Amino acid sequence: MKAAVIHAPRDLRIEEAEVPTMGPHDVQVRIRNGGICGSDLHYYQDGGFGTVRIREPLVPGHEIAGVVDAVGSAVTRVKPGDHVALDPSLPCGHCEYCLEGKPRHCLDMRFYGSAMRFPHVQGAFRQIMVCTEAQAVPVPADLGLERAAFAEPLSVCLHAGVQAGPLMGKRVLVTGSGPIGALCVMVARHAGAREIVATDLADAPLAVVKRVGADHAINVRTDASALDRFSANKGFFDVAFEASGSGAAIASAVPVLRPGATLVQVGIGGAETPVPLNAVVAKEITLRGTFRFDVEFAWAVGFIASGAIDVRPLLTDVIPLKDAVRAFELAGDRSKAMKVQLAL
DSSP: OEEEEEEETTEEEEEEOOOOOOOTTEEEEEEEEEEOOHHHHHHHHHSEETTEEOOSOBOOOOEEEEEEEEEOTTOOSOOTTOEEEEOOEEOOSOSHHHHTTOGGGOTTOEETTBOSSSSOBOOSOBSEEEEEGGGEEEEOTTSOHHHHTTHHHHHHHHHHHHHHOOOTTOEEEEEOOSHHHHHHHHHHHHTTOSEEEEEESOHHHHHHHHHTTOSEEEETTTOTTTTGGGGGGGOSEEEEEEOSOOHHHHHHHGGGEEEEEEEEEOSOOOTTOOOOHHHHHHTTOEEEEOOSOSTHHHHHHHHHHHTSSOOGGGEEEEEEGGGHHHHHHHHTOTTTOSEEEEEO
16 A cells, blocks of 8 residues: 655655554554644654654654455444544553543553654555544444544544633633634534634634634734733633644733633744743632543534534545645645545
């Protein structure tokens, strides 16, 4: 089979790869669609992010969906021909965090397309994957697999929503309007937020978030003082989803949060990201991190399948695997792309 392999920054090659062997509890899936994530872009553009660096050739990709080719003798959940979204998380199941019901914090997690451990966990931008039965989540046959491949990033945002607490009737700020920010807008709208304001440094993603549920979209590069009006009377927003990982975005969010508000940090920034702690303390703001997902993957599949959350406005293009370099270059151009997928 063919796979996309990153060897170094801007060095992505289409190479032959071996089809993995199957065990009795495994499922072989022919991958059809794979979304290019921000972490994939970091590996492609910079060779990694923070202290996480590529130390051997890496197959990226973890936002994937496909069709079951074959199943092991003990598999009962899916059968050949079924359409599935693949949960890229493979926790060990027996460490202290797995036993506490927090498998996203597994001490021996194997997450597709990740250089966090060595040898790296190879990812899913390949034509055939072998996964465990638990990772293959069925989707309706009439649901386009390009939509099913959004299950993973939507899961991230659903977990962020859980971290935020009830959103019904709340005023919500989303800073950073890339794919994750846009999905946070959609989650907040689905959860009953009263008013949603989204910010970014570029007009193109702001136009998309307006279409998917933001009441107001503000370019803080061209209008740096646009959020100032929300700081009166100690703030306006009940919840903020910070999806950019930028210290400047965090600093802009805290003044417009009401006392007792919650700031959910979704984006990952540098190791030394400043936080205005004095204001956090004085306004009793709850600062919460959010990391990956657990049960939310199945929720995401359900919301997409039912149409309750329509991810289609976020899809910019689907590009063949043979043109993966072009796909990655397009995905990295925020003036042209929101979400780019590979057709594998």
